[in-house]
Amino acid sequence: METRVPVKKRRNGLGVRRLSTITLEVKLHADQEATLRVEAGRVSVGPVPADHLTLSERLDRFDPMSIYP
Numbered sequence: 001m002e003t004r005v006p007v008k009k010r011r012n013g014l015g016v017r018r019l020s021t022i023t024l025e026v027k028l029h030a031d032q033e034a035t036l037r038v039e040a041g042r043v044s045v046g047p048v049p050a051d052h053l054t055l056s057e058r059l060d061r062f063d064p065m066s067i068y069p
Helices: 020-025 055-061
Strands: 008-010 013-015 034-039 042-047
Touching: none
Parallel strands: none
Antiparallel strands: 008 013, 034 042
């Protein structure tokens, strides 16, 4: 898939608005990390693969205070 979008001034840099069709195609969602890569003068965007944690690892990372402060 390819599309054209305008480049706009955003605060102290430049930016483009992401299109929902593009984010659906590459499976991006809010608050997810993404990779930006420059190759031969082109920028590519892709999702950072999610960590596949075991149940034990998930429980080790779980903080009950994040749900019930």
